[in-house]
Amino acid sequence: MGPTTKVRIAILGSGTGSNAKALCQAARSSESAFSVALVLTTSSAAGMCEVARGENVDLEVIPASVKGEEFSTKLCSLLEQYRIDVLVLAGFMRLVSPKVLTYMSGHVVNIHPALLPEFGGKGMYGLHVHEAVLASGRTETGATVHVVTEQYDEGAVIGQTKVSVLEGDSPASLQKRVKESEHQLYPLAINHYIRENFQDIVGSVPIAGISAVS
Numbered sequence: 001m002g003p004t005t006k007v008r009i010a011i012l013g014s015g016t017g018s019n020a021k022a023l024c025q026a027a028r029s030s031e032s033a034f035s036v037a038l039v040l041t042t043s044s045a046a047g048m049c050e051v052a053r054g055e056n057v058d059l060e061v062i063p064a065s066v067k068g069e070e071f072s073t074k075l076c077s078l079l080e081q082y083r084i085d086v087l088v089l090a091g092f093m094r095l096v097s098p099k100v101l102t103y104m105s106g107h108v109v110n111i112h113p114a115l116l117p118e119f120g121g122k123g124m125y126g127l128h129v130h131e132a133v134l135a136s137g138r139t140e141t142g143a144t145v146h147v148v149t150e151q152y153d154e155g156a157v158i159g160q161t162k163v164s165v166l167e168g169d170s171p172a173s174l175q176k177r178v179k180e181s182e183h184q185l186y187p188l189a190i191n192h193y194i195r196e197n198f199q200d201i202v203g204s205v206p207i208a209g210i211s212a213v214s
């Protein structure tokens with residue numbers, strides 16, 4: 001039996017939306033502790049928008065020209081309007097402001113395509129991450145879901161998944177395999193986070209698949 005009430009998440013990003021799609025699909029399971037109440041993006045051309053329409057989830061666009069304080073204010077008002085419990089970043093390229101973190105009581109999570117704390121921080125996004133992993137000669141990489149702080153890619157780790165680096169891997173081939181692992185990890189890690197932090201909403205019902213989160 002799944003939880004009777006679900007935690008409401010918003011997914012914020014400006015990329016292809018593959019993680020948003022995986023989250024929307026996972027949310028349909030009766031075992032899921034969350035529902036996707038909103039997809040938010042800074043570009044009406046982003047793949048995220050197609051995903052939101054295809055998954056029949058409400059979509060809001062805050063244009064990329066809206067920055068700083070104005071962006072934070074707009075974001076907080078949408079989070080309030082849609083009664084969002086957890087803000088989930090998936091390909092959001094900016095830092096989250098203290099105003100938004102405070103508004104969400106710290107319930108903001110992100111996914112990064114490497115095993116943090118390695119290969120994180122400013123400039124470590126997209127193919128740059130996988131180029132750096134290959135240049136380092138590491139035989140293992142992966143993905144990390146973590147709580148968001150005022151710095152890039154810091155904050156408590158919620159879950160990680162490992163991916164082997166194969167001989168002959170290019171940054172693009174590695175990115176593809178890491179992304180596939182992200183789609184498995186993200187819903188599990190969010191369910192785990194919710195079970196730990198929102199017992200008042202979802203109760204103490206065990207959530208299937210959580211043992212897979214290390």
Ligand code: GRF
Pocket residue numbers: 013014015016017018019020090091092111112113179182
């Ligand atoms: C993912 O690789 C994620 O780790 C990073 O941004 C990318 C978003 O990809 N933070 P997508 O838009 O979910 O396909």
